[in-house]
Amino acid sequence: RLLTETREALEQQTATAEVLQAINSSPGDLAPVFDAMLEKAARICQADSGFVFRLQDGLNRMVAAFGIPAEYKKFQTHNPIPLGRGTLAGRTVLERRAVHIVDAAADPEYTRAEAVQIGGQRTMLGVPLIREDALIGVITFGRSRVEPFTEKQIALVTTFADQAVIAIENARLLNELRQRTHDLEESLEYQTATSDVLKVISRSTFDLQPVLDTLCEMAGRLCGADLGGIATRQGDVYRFAATFGQSPDFDAVLRQQSHSPGRGSIIGRVLAEGRAVQIADLAADPDYAVPESVRIGKVRSNVGVPLIREGLPIGVIVLGRQRIEPFTERQIELVRTFADQAVIAIENTRLLGELKERTDALTRSVTELQALEEVLRAVNSSLDVDTVLATIIGRAVGLSQADEGTIYQFDDSEQVFVPKSAFGMSADRVAVLRERKIRLGETHLGRAAVARAPVYVNDVHQDPTMPGRGAGNVLEGIHAVLAVPLLRDDRVVGGLVIRRRRVGAFAPTIPTLLQTFAGQAVLAIENAGLFREAGRARAEAEAALADLRRAQDRLIHAEKMASLGQLTAGIAHEIKNPLNFVNNFAALSVELLDELKAAAEAVAALDADKRADIDETIAILTGNLDKIAEHGRRADNIVKNMLEHSRGVSGERRSVDISALVDEALNLAYHGTRAQDQSFNITMERDYAPALKPIEVAPQEMTRVFLNLFGNGFMRRRGAPGRAATDRSSRPWG
Known part of the structure; x- marks a missing residue:
């Protein structure tokens, strides 16, 4: 007996060691542990079969079996055991202790007949698996004969149950550790992928394509997808902008498709529902209407996540598997993260594009304004139309x-366009332009003039309105042409034409800019015309001015002659009096001299009375001679003034008696007026200041002034005889 007990103890220790070795050699994998445990325990306890059940969702589910028929194993797999007294596992869970059924066939509460009928089990033993007072499963053993288990055997099974709990706990902890490690590795991979995407976004500020390519490739790799793509909004529809993992044929099909909200495609459903959508099996989905995905792309499972900006979808990221395997919620959440990054990239690209466009527009505007300023400066500073x-x-x-x-x-006159200025053209090409007479409606320039609007041809080689090209054709080698008419009040003044040899369209703002330049060209041409007209007008005006001056000179001469005639008439009358005096007194003096000669011989003998007569005669003669001298001087002054008047204005200043000057001018004006109108008569009263001192004036100019004053006064009073005009000019004046 002692030997038997020693052998059994050794066998138990050996079995326990083997189970522990299985636990250590299979960390995290319970199947080999449970298999070894059942086999060792069944052998030691002399059982024919054994099971390990895990309690999950209120059911005992078989996780390991030993020594049972395949049919019964299949039955146990598909028929989890509920809690209840009708089964060994269910009763063990309820009682939370070891349960021993001596004969299942005879037990009135046992209801699982298949255990007896198929499994051949009669005596059964069940021990609960308890961890920290939580029941996690059941280990059971059975005999195909009615033979109760001994207390020692029950204790041994309890020991194996404890080992099973340790194995389960170790596996749980190890799996949790592995899961955490996996999660950390996955998170690190996700973060690395996110970092890579952000690097691509930062490097590709204006180029969205590399970002989208990287995003869909990263999302597909991290989520275990076989293929995928990103569709973006293009107008009113959505099209794929980036793909990965597609065959060339399937990629070509995808890029030709357009999508709108609806249930016919994964993109359409995402757009319609505004959330992530997954289709577990495209081939089995009755609403899916893109058979090429299955037929050409071999796609079975699909997931789509929207790219949302400000509540509106701007795109969809799609991942697919060529097997039926739905994506996990964690994977879908990861796709959402990549979708957010795609939105950021698209928005950044849009904003940067808008900023670049605005910057470029501002740069163009500044450049255009500078060019326009230069043109305006040329127009305003130069009258040389060729330079402008x-x-x-x-x-x-x-x-x-x-x-x-x-x-x-x-x-x-000829109704043709004549080249006036060229840039970037050889002399031969300019000569060809000059030889060719472009009329309205001909070539791009003529058509622009007729339409009164710019004419733009992106490719002259495809322009059906242009004739065939020959040698010397000005459009040889030209790709694009833009013609702008020069208009003034809807009248054609000319045209501006630019040409480009390389392929590429002109910027949209260029026609408007050239219209502005065309307006300045019109101003330059008109300014040149106006300058020529101004030159002709100036020449004509100068000629007219010369004629006017000559006429003025003639008029002044005529006025002078008229004034001189008036002055001469006055002088003739004035000079007549002193001459009469001179003549009369000269004759009288001759007679007196004759008498004096006759009486000279007898003077000595004359008495006092005779000598008094002779003295009187001599005094008279002396007076006459004085009067002759006075009136001679007067006549001399009159003649002198007449000569000065005829010569024009003299600025010579000298000291004169202003009263005498006024009196002389008054007499000249009066007699001049009388000479023109014999019926004119006026009474003149003179009242000169006797003590007025001589003053320094230009006598001839002052005489003319007084003549004009007196003449105008006499003219106003002609026809009113007897009216007196009093000359007060000699009174103090300033």
Whole structure:
């Protein structure tokens, strides 16, 4: 007996050691542990079969079995054992202790007949698996014969149950550790992928394509997808902008498709519902209407996540598997993260694009304003139309990134366009332009003039309105042409044409800019015309001015002659009196001298009375001679004044008796008026200041002033005889 007990103890220790070795050699994998445990315990306890059940959702589910028929094992797998007294496992869970059924066939509470009928079990033993007072499962053993288990055997099974709990706990802890490690590795991978995406976003500020390519590839790799893509909004529909993992044929099909909200596609459903949508099996979905996904792409499971910006979808990220395997919620959440990054990338690209466009527009505007300022400065500072037009066409070609350009002026007489300035063209090409007579409606320039609007041809080689090209054709080698008419009040003045040799369209703002330049060209041409007209008008005005001056000189001469005639008439009357005095007194003096000669011999013998007569005669003669001298001087002054008047204005100043000057002018004016109108008569009263001292004046000018004053006064009073005019000019005046 002692030997038997020793052998049994050794066998138990050996079995326990083997189970522990199985636990250590299979960390986290319970199947080999449970298999070893059941086999060792069944052998030691002399059982024919054994099970390990895990309690899950109120049911005992078989996780390991030993020594049972395949049919019964299949039955146990598909029929979990509920809690209750009708089964060994259910009764053990309820009682939370070891349960021993001596004969299942004879037990009135036992209801699982398949254990007896299929499994061949009669005597049964069940021990609960308890961890920290929580029941986690049951280990059971059975015999195909009615033979109760001994207390020692029950204790041994209890020991194995404890080992099973340790194994389960170790596996749980190890699995949790592995899961945490996996989660950390996955999180690290996610963070690395996010960092990579952010790096791509930062490097590709203006280029969205690399970002979308990286996003969908990263999302697919991390989520275990076989293929995928990102669709973005393009107008009113959504199209794939980036794909990965597609075959060339399937990629071509995807990029040709357009999607709208609806249930016919994964993209349509996402757009319609505004949330993430998953289709477990495309082939089994009755609403899915894109058979190419299954037929060509071999896609079975699909998930789509919207790209949301400000509550509106701007795209969809789609991942697919070529097997039926739905994506987990964690994977879908990860796709949402990538979708958010895609939205950020799209928004950044949009904002940066708008900023770049605005910056470029501002730069263009500044450049255009500077060019316009240069053109305006040329227009305003130069009357040389060739210089101005050369500046305009040069700036127009530069700003439009063209290769050459020409400004034409329209010849109204011949109704043709004549080249006035060219830029970027050889002399031979300019000569060809001059030889060719472009009329309204011909070439791009003529059509622009007729339409009164710019004409733009992106490719002249595809322009059906242009004739065939021959040698010397000005459009040889030209790709694009833009023609702008020069208009003034809807009248064609000329045209501006720019040409580009390389492929590429002109910027949308160029036609408007060239219209502005065309307006300046019109101003330059008109300014040149106005300058020529102004030159002709100036020449004509100068000629007219010369004629006017000559006429004025003749008029002044005529006025002088008229004044001189009036003055001469007055002088003739004035000089008549002193001459009469001179003549009369001269004759009288001759007679007196004759008498004096006759009486000279007898003077000595004359008495006092006779000598008194002779003295009287001599005094008279002396007086006459004085009067003759006085009136001679008067006549001399009159003649002198007449000569000065006829010579024009004299600025010579000298000291004169102003009263005498006024009196002389009054007499000249009066007699001049009388000479013109014999019926004119007026009474003149003179009242000169006797003590007025001589003053320094220009006598001839003052005489003319007094003549005009007296003459105007006499003219106003002609026809009113007897009216007196009192001359007060000699009174104190300033």
